[in-house]
Amino acid sequence: MSAFFIMIGASLVLAVGFLIAFIWSVKSNQYEDDYTPSVRMLFDNTTNQKKDKETKQQSTKTK
Amino acid sequence: MENTIQQPVTKTICYHCGEDCDNDSIETDEKIFCCHGCKTVYEIINQNNLCSYYDIETAPGINQKKAIRSGKFDFLDDAKIKSELIHFKDSEQEHITFYLPQMHCSSCIWILENLKKINPGITRSQVNFIKKDVTIVYDFKKTTLKKVAETLTLIGYEPHISLNNAEGKKVKKTDNSRIVKLGIAGFCFGNIMMLSFPEYFSMGEIEDPKLQQWFNYLNLILSLPVFFYSASEFFVSGYKGLRQKFLNIDAPIALAVLITFLRSVYEILLETGSGYLDSMSGIVFFMLVGRYFQNRTYQNISFDRDFKSYFPLGVSVINSDNTEKQVSVSDLKPGDRIKIHHDEIIPADGILFLGKATIDYSFVTGESLPVEKSIGEIVYAGGKQTTGAIEMEVVKETSQSYLTQLWNNETFKENKEEPKKSFIHSVSRYFTYSLFSVASIAAAYWAINDTSKIWNAVTSVLIVACPCALLLSATFTNGNMIRILNKYKFFVKNESVIERMESIDTVVFDKTGTITEQTQSEIHFEGNPLNQEQNRIIRSLAGQSNHPLSRHILSCLPFDKTLPVKSYEEIKGQGTTATIAGSLVKIGSAQFVTGSNHFSSSRGSRIFVSINDEFLGCFVIQNNYRKNLREIISALKNQFQLKILSGDNASEEPFLKTVFGNQTEMLFNQKPEDKLRVIKKLQQRKRKVLMIGDGLNDAGALKQSDVGIAISDNTNTFSPACDAILSGKNFILLNELIRYCRKQKQIIYSSFVLSVVYNLVGLYFAVQGDLKPVIAAILMPASSVSIVLLTTGMSAFYELKLKRMNLTKVSFSPDTHHS
Numbered sequence: 001m002s003a004f005f006i007m008i009g010a011s012l013v014l015a016v017g018f019l020i021a022f023i024w025s026v027k028s029n030q031y032e033d034d035y036t037p038s039v040r041m042l043f044d045n046t047t048n049q050k051k052d053k054e055t056k057q058q059s060t061k062t063k
Numbered sequence: 064m065e066n067t068i069q070q071p072v073t074k075t076i077c078y079h080c081g082e083d084c085d086n087d088s089i090e091t092d093e094k095i096f097c098c099h100g101c102k103t104v105y106e107i108i109n110q111n112n113l114c115s116y117y118d119i120e121t122a123p124g125i126n127q128k129k130a131i132r133s134g135k136f137d138f139l140d141d142a143k144i145k146s147e148l149i150h151f152k153d154s155e156q157e158h159i160t161f162y163l164p165q166m167h168c169s170s171c172i173w174i175l176e177n178l179k180k181i182n183p184g185i186t187r188s189q190v191n192f193i194k195k196d197v198t199i200v201y202d203f204k205k206t207t208l209k210k211v212a213e214t215l216t217l218i219g220y221e222p223h224i225s226l227n228n229a230e231g232k233k234v235k236k237t238d239n240s241r242i243v244k245l246g247i248a249g250f251c252f253g254n255i256m257m258l259s260f261p262e263y264f265s266m267g268e269i270e271d272p273k274l275q276q277w278f279n280y281l282n283l284i285l286s287l288p289v290f291f292y293s294a295s296e297f298f299v300s301g302y303k304g305l306r307q308k309f310l311n312i313d314a315p316i317a318l319a320v321l322i323t324f325l326r327s328v329y330e331i332l333l334e335t336g337s338g339y340l341d342s343m344s345g346i347v348f349f350m351l352v353g354r355y356f357q358n359r360t361y362q363n364i365s366f367d368r369d370f371k372s373y374f375p376l377g378v379s380v381i382n383s384d385n386t387e388k389q390v391s392v393s394d395l396k397p398g399d400r401i402k403i404h405h406d407e408i409i410p411a412d413g414i415l416f417l418g419k420a421t422i423d424y425s426f427v428t429g430e431s432l433p434v435e436k437s438i439g440e441i442v443y444a445g446g447k448q449t450t451g452a453i454e455m456e457v458v459k460e461t462s463q464s465y466l467t468q469l470w471n472n473e474t475f476k477e478n479k480e481e482p483k484k485s486f487i488h489s490v491s492r493y494f495t496y497s498l499f500s501v502a503s504i505a506a507a508y509w510a511i512n513d514t515s516k517i518w519n520a521v522t523s524v525l526i527v528a529c530p531c532a533l534l535l536s537a538t539f540t541n542g543n544m545i546r547i548l549n550k551y552k553f554f555v556k557n558e559s560v561i562e563r564m565e566s567i568d569t570v571v572f573d574k575t576g577t578i579t580e581q582t583q584s585e586i587h588f589e590g591n592p593l594n595q596e597q598n599r600i601i602r603s604l605a606g607q608s609n610h611p612l613s614r615h616i617l618s619c620l621p622f623d624k625t626l627p628v629k630s631y632e633e634i635k636g637q638g639t640t641a642t643i644a645g646s647l648v649k650i651g652s653a654q655f656v657t658g659s660n661h662f663s664s665s666r667g668s669r670i671f672v673s674i675n676d677e678f679l680g681c682f683v684i685q686n687n688y689r690k691n692l693r694e695i696i697s698a699l700k701n702q703f704q705l706k707i708l709s710g711d712n713a714s715e716e717p718f719l720k721t722v723f724g725n726q727t728e729m730l731f732n733q734k735p736e737d738k739l740r741v742i743k744k745l746q747q748r749k750r751k752v753l754m755i756g757d758g759l760n761d762a763g764a765l766k767q768s769d770v771g772i773a774i775s776d777n778t779n780t781f782s783p784a785c786d787a788i789l790s791g792k793n794f795i796l797l798n799e800l801i802r803y804c805r806k807q808k809q810i811i812y813s814s815f816v817l818s819v820v821y822n823l824v825g826l827y828f829a830v831q832g833d834l835k836p837v838i839a840a841i842l843m844p845a846s847s848v849s850i851v852l853l854t855t856g857m858s859a860f861y862e863l864k865l866k867r868m869n870l871t872k873v874s875f876s877p878d879t880h881h882s
Binding site for chain 2: 004005008012015016018019022023026027029031032033034035036039040042043
């Protein structure tokens with residue numbers, strides 16, 4: 001029977017952990033804007049930096 | 064030179080903004096632009112290596128044909144204005160949030176979040192696409208607020224700054240507590256349910272009583288946050304209602320929650336049973352879900368705008384030594400001399416001092432044609448200057464001006480939504496009374512037969528028959544309907560608007576901008592087509608005059624060179640005449656041009672033209688009516704009394720009579736206060752009025768009416784305070800939308816009937832004093848889920864007709880466009 005106590009205790013601790021995570025996410029305004037982040041994550045930063053480097057190299061060459 | 068370039072037959076599209084390029088396209092880097100503005104923006108973006116802007120979406124830019132005056136943001140250098148706008152400042156940085164209505168695609172987000180590459184003084188910029196704003200953090204040692212605004216303008220995103228921004232409306236903190244309450248209730252509900260499972264399966268008898276007891280105590284602990292935190296709003300609202308001697312729906316719900324909790328605590332502590340904590344937390348959870356669903360607000364739409372969000376924030380004041388100074392509009396004093404630039408809004412009543420004023424009042428008064436003012440005349444606030452810069456002397460402060468005084472009317476202090484009016488509360492009252500009688504009958508019965516069961520029976524009745532089903536029916540129906548109406552670009556402020564729609568019997572329309580398009584009125588020439596010589600002559604004459612009608616004529620004639628004008632004469636209220644290229648030209652009224660007056664019967668304003676006394680034809684200026692107006696009106700005519708309240712003159716009355724019929728009352732030349740008064744009078748005659756308007760002049764009427772709908776072609780820029788906003792494109796759906804709103808009560812009642820069935824089943828067990836927790840635990844979610852399903856199903860079913868209308872609208876529009 002003692003297995004029950006441990007299991008239930010563990011499950012509750014886990015669930016409370018998720019609840020705290022949820023409350024934290026609400027309090028830190030993560031539900032304010034549910035559209036922009038979904039677009040933002042698709043922006044390709046790496047290629048852009050490459051382009052920047054290329055153009056910088058070009059400009060240094062011309063100098 | 065541009066005319067010599069032969070364009071291919073296929074349409075060329077501007078690389079920046081995606082609009083059709085006319086003959087005058089510009090080419091750089093093998094890319095074609097429609098105007099210099101677009102090209103400039105492209106060059107800036109290109110210089111800063113931000114060309115991914117064009118890769119994310121094709122032609123994402125904002126058309127730059129309308130140039131923005133340099134120095135427009137000078138007022139942002141004023142320390143007082145600046146301090147009102149920025150919402151955070153430390154030793155290095157300042158934070159500012161700008162509203163950018165032009166934002167429309169993912170390219171916009173990308174470029175706006177890369178602002179630091181264009182202006183190195185900007186450290187960070189973050190977009191909220193739903194609110195269409197960008198929060199910019201900048202180093203005020205390297206750049207200024209004005210430069211930040213100019214950077215945005217440079218790439219085509221001119222920030223929208225109005226008087227409203229300054230007056231204490233900084234970043235609003237959204238209230239997240241309901242979501243937290245919901246989360247906690249959901250968490251506790253789920254866990255209590257899980258811990259109750261053993262009991263459900265063994266139907267109340269568990270082999271190990273110790274384990275059962277342990278589960279019960281755990282449940283009790285888990286239910287505490289539900290009872291004390293999540294359910295608190297029901298207690299607060301119920302108590303507030305009772306203090307005002309009003310029994311609202313929250314009071315019986317709070318009572319049910321309280322009794323369920325107390326009985327459960329009693330049972331658990333005395334170890335006689337396991338209580339109904341699962342049902343209690345479940346009910347609280349479902350009701351919070353319903354409330355959340357119903358009250359989800361649209362962050363991007365504001366229903367409470369007043370003139371402050373229409374008026375500019377800063378204005379140039381001319382000092383005695385002829386220097387210009389930027390001053391906040393709220394600081395304008397009578398006697399100040401101010402300069403109004405082209406396309407700016409006049410911020411206060413004043414006297415014209417210098418320059419030619421042609422003021423477009425269409426949004427403010429409903430007059431469809433711009434008004435000409437000469438020096439020394441009074442110019443009212445709210446109009447938009449359309450011909451170059453003027454100077455004027457302020458006579459009254461902005462808040463005291465002719466237009467803004469409307470907002471001092473007591474109508475604006477009242478609140479339309481009194482919760483008492485909702486029928487849900489009165490239904491819940493009957494429900495509560497019958498519940499109490501059932502409980503007392505059960506108590507009386509057991510008092511005679513078995514006194515030990517009285518307490519059991521009474522509490523069980525109150526637990527099982529909580530009016531939460533009614534609340535769920537209402538909240539889910541409203542939530543569904545608001546969501547569906549939203550799909551058709553009909554944004555209602557809250558659920559009580561849908562309910563008030565039910566009783567409407569009179570529909571009042573504004574004319575300009577409401578049943579006509581908000582864009583300029585249409586002008587065309589009637590008569591034999593003009594040849595090039597005639598065109599040149601008429602253009603030359605019209606170009607001489609600054610009269611709004613002459614400017615209108617100019618706008619519809621193809622561009623040509625101007626001929627020298629001799630013996631020019633302008634007769635006020637009649638027309639103009641001159642000798643051009645040896646011919647005598649006359650433009651003006653029928654009397655002036657032809658000498659007779661027999662043309663006056665037809666629709667619209669007419670301007671007659673003759674050359675050498677040979678009558679050529681006339682220019683007809685017509686209001687551009689919305690598509691399918693006739694169909695909408697004839698559908699509405701059968702159900703409602705209609706009325707027109709227009710701020711414009713009566714020139715369109717004959718045409719409107721053909722659409723609305725002769726019985727429809729039409730009032731023209733109505734001032735904003737008049738409109739308000741007319742609505743009030745109708746209401747005194749026990750009429751329930753739906754007002755449909757668009758401009759500032761309708762604001763009073765919209766507020767006074769039982770339901771005020773603002774028609775808006777661009778919901779982001781401006782619409783007056785109202786209960787609902789309808790997109791101009793979906794005006795055709797008006798009748799169907801009203802009909803749809805009126806189904807609300809029917810849906811709520813049907814789902815309520817369903818929940819009563821569940822309640823009766825529950826009561827059957829409860830009156831016997833034999834309500835097992837498992838039965839309560841089955842009935843509660845079953846009834847909740849079936850209510851949700853029924854309301855969703857029914858609101859989707861009634862939507863079908865709306866959907867069909869919407870589809871036919873799409874197939875309709877190409878035909879009607881030509882007519």
